Amino acid sequence: MLPIVDKPIIQYGVEEALHSGIQNIIIVTGRGKSAIEDHFDVSFELEYLLESRNKKELLAIVRNISDMIDVSYVRQKEALGLGHAVLRAMELVGHEPFAVVLADDVIEAETPALRQLLDIHSFFGAPVLAVMEVPAENISSYGAIDAEPVSHNGCHDRLFRIRNLVEKPKQSEAPSNLAIIGRYVLTPEIFDSLQAIDPGSGGEIQLTDALKHLLRSRPIYAYRFEGTRYDAGDKLGFLKATVEFALRRRDLGGPFLEYLKGLKL
Ligand code: G1P
Secondary structure, three states: OOEEOOEEHHHHHHHHHHHOOOOEEEEEEEOEHHHHHHHHOOOHHHHHHHHHOOOHHHHHHHHHHHHHOEEEEEEOOOOOOHHHHHHHOHHHHOOOOEEEEOOOEEEEOOOOHHHHHHHHHHHHOOOEEEEEEOOHHHHHHOEEEEEEEEEEOOEEEEEEEEEEEEEOOOHHHOOOOEEEEEEEEEOOOHHHHHHHOOOOHHHOOOHHHHHHHHOOOOOOEEEEOOOEEEEOOOHHHHHHHHHHHHHHOOOOHHHHHHHHHOOOO
16 A cells, blocks of 8 residues: 555556456455555545535546456455465456466566467467566566467567466576566466465465466466566665656746755765
8 A cells, every 4th residue: 555656656556457457456464454445445524525525626636546446355365475476366257267466576568568468368368477677686586488489560678478387586596687567467277276286485485486387287378578667565666666757747847957956976
C-alpha cells in the first residue's frame, strides 16, 4: 500500500492488468488485507461525500476503477514462497490461462508489459515470462534463465525459448544475466508442478522451480519486454520511481524540477 507519488504500489500492478485487457483480479494477501480490500472497494461513503461536495472528477476516477474490475482476495497465512502464493489462487483461477503480477516490479511502458507477454502467449499458446538483462553482480537476486533466441515479428533478440531456469543462482553459477521480472502468463498445468516440487531457495516453494518442472513436458518462453522497470521493493528503486514519476506529472513536474535544481548537490 506504500504510495509512489499518490498511488499505492499495488494499484500500478492492477492498472497494468486492466490496461492489458484483464478484468478479473485475484490478490493474494498476507497481513494488511483490510487496507487493500478497502482501497479497491466501491466505497458508498466516499462516493456520497464526493458527490455531495461536487467533486466530479474525483468521483469519476473512483467509479471508473471500481466499475472496471472484479477483485477477489485469497489469504496466504504463512509466507512460504511465491510458488505457494500462486498455488493459493488455484481454485479461483480454474482451468484457464492466467497472469501473475508481482506488484513490487513497477513497469513503465508504452504497451503494458503484461500485454506484450499476452500477445506472445496468444501466438504460441505457451507460458511466457518477462525477463531483462541485469548486471552480472545482481543476478543472484533473481531467477535466471538459460535460453535460445527465437525470431518473432522480425525481431531476433527479444523472444527466447527457455532451456533451464535457476532461482537466485550464485553469480559464478548463473546461466546468463537474463533475470526473471515479476510478470508471467501461465497455463493451469503449473499448479500440478507447484504441488510436485519440494521447497527450494530460502526453504520456500519457488515459482521458478515449478516452471523448471513444467519445462520437462512443455515449451516455455521468455520475453525481454520493452519498458522501464523499477524495483519498488528496494529502497533505492522506490526512490528512483518516486522522483521519475513525480517529474513526469503535469501538475507536479515543473515545481518539483525547480526544487531539485535548487538542491546543493
Ligand atoms: C521473485 C522470483 C524471482 C524473480 C523476482 C523478480 O523473487 O522468485 O525469480 O526474479 O521475483 O522481482 P523475490 O523478489 O520475490 O525474492
